Amino acid sequence: MKDRIRKYLTLFSSVFMISAFTFGGGFVIVPLMKRKFVDELGWIDNEEMLDLTAIAQSSPGAIAVNASILIGYKTLGIPGAAVAILGTIIPPFVIISVISAFYAAFRDNRIISLIMTGMLAGVAAVVTDVVISMAGTLVRDRNIISITVMILAFIALRLFSVNIIILIVLAGLIGYIRQRAGR
Amino acid sequence: MIYLELIWAFMQIGLFSIGGGYAAMPLIQHQAIDVHSWLTMTEFADIMTISEMTPGPIAINSATFVGIQVAGIPGALAATFGCILPSCFIVTFLAFIYYRSRGMSSIQGILNGIRPAVIAMIASAAFSLITMAFYGTRYIPADILDIDVIAVLLFLVSVVVLRKWKINPIAVMAGCGLLGLVLYLLFP
Known part of the structure; x- marks a missing residue:
């Protein structure tokens, strides 16, 4: 019982902290969650995190909220999902409520904008770090088809702005065919 | 209502x-x-x-x-x-x-296929964030040398710190914010 309560508290405080610092959209939250729930707490394994990312990304709604629901559900079932949602939406709710009272001053404040500019470089570094770890695992496995899919998907996204849902469906289809072909 | x-x-x-x-x-x-x-x-x-x-x-x-x-x-x-x-x-x-x-073999195959694409998506987001930080736009501009040197510095130091010492990423981001403030004020 006590362990369970501690787990709820850890879940809540983890998603709360992550949500309070996720500048720059849904894909920033995934690396942060990976560092926390995969590397630090060990509640979720590497491949599972990628699966949950695919589900969060291709479901409707905010990616951060979707990812929290999935992690909460995995760790503590439906009550866990509810706790994770609360932890995720409280920080932006409070921050925006405060800012909306004097948002013109906030928007034009030079100090705040300089801090934000510096933080953006840090956010880019955090996401890059996780990409290096994830792609590194794939390269170490020497799985030529997976590496090819990764590179082609990257090109499709960057150069041709291919819709993410289409990409996930195609990649899933390739996986299905490979499985059927037994390789 | x-x-x-x-x-x-x-x-x-x-x-x-x-x-x-x-x-x-x-x-x-x-x-x-x-x-x-x-x-x-x-x-x-x-x-x-x-x-x-x-x-x-x-x-x-x-x-x-x-x-x-x-x-x-x-x-x-x-x-x-x-x-x-x-x-x-x-x-x-x-x-x-x-x-x-997810234990079913056909689902396993599909998920195995999707994972590399997910890594590519996160890589694409990383790419956008890097160009946002270095150039202020989501794409590489024509003038590739017109770069925010302080942002490049913060980025490189952060990546090294993250790779080498596995420091809490939130601490890295907050540190970049404060260090960035000081550097931008000193070298406008």
């Missing part, structure tokens, strides 16, 4: 924005400006700017902001509630299906 209107409007935004913040923007614009005239175009642009500057999903941020403008804190609660409601049901259902069926 304004609260129900807010819930309903943001439920539609939550339901139809697949793929995160940038997908939600036009939907928010449609609901808050065209359908309900809760915001002016200038206010909408301000919300988008503030959403990018503050943590949290754009949809949740704008739900809170619009809700407060229209009906105070209870309005913000109603709009946020509406925004997350579709996710709650759909994603919980998908989580249930995933944990039930």
Whole structure:
């Protein structure tokens, strides 16, 4: 019982902290969650995190909220999902409520904008770090088809702005065919 | 009843924005400006700017902001509630299906196929963030040398620190904010 309560508290405080610092959209939250729930707490394994990312990304709604629901559900079932949602939406709710009272001053404040500019470089570094770890695992496995899919998907996204849902469906289809072909 | 209107409007935004913040923007614009005239175009642009500057999903941020403008804190609660409601049901259902069926070999194959694509998506997001930090745009500009040197420095130091010592990423981001402030003030 006590362990369970501690787990709820850890879940809540983890998603709360992550949500309070996720500048720059849904894909920033995934690396942060990976560092926390995969590397630090060990509640979720590497491949599972990628699966949950695919589900969060291709479901409707905010990616951060979707990812929290999935992690909460995995760790503590439906009550866990509810706790994770609360932890995720409280920080932006409070921050925006405060800012909306004097948002013109906030928007034009030079100090705040300089801090934000510096933080953006840090956010880019955090996401890059996780990409290096994830792609590194794939390269170490020497799985030529997976590496090819990764590179082609990257090109499709960057150069041709291919819709993410289409990409996930195609990649899933390739996986299905490979499985059927037994390789 | 304004609260129900807010819930309903943001439920539609939550339901139809697949793929995160940038997908939600036009939907928010449609609901808050065209359908309900809760915001002016200038206010909408301000919300988008503030959403990018503050943590949290754009949809949740704008739900809170619009809700407060229209009906105070209870309005913000109603709009946020509406925004997350579709996710709650759909994603919980998908989580249930995933944990039930991921042992099946055909599902295994599909998931194995999807993982490299997910890594590519995160890599693409990293690429956009890097160009945002270095150049202030999501794409590499024509003049590749017109770069923010301080941002490059912060980025490189952060990557090395993260790779070498596995430091808490939140500490790295906060540190970059403070160090950035000092450096930008010293070398404008």
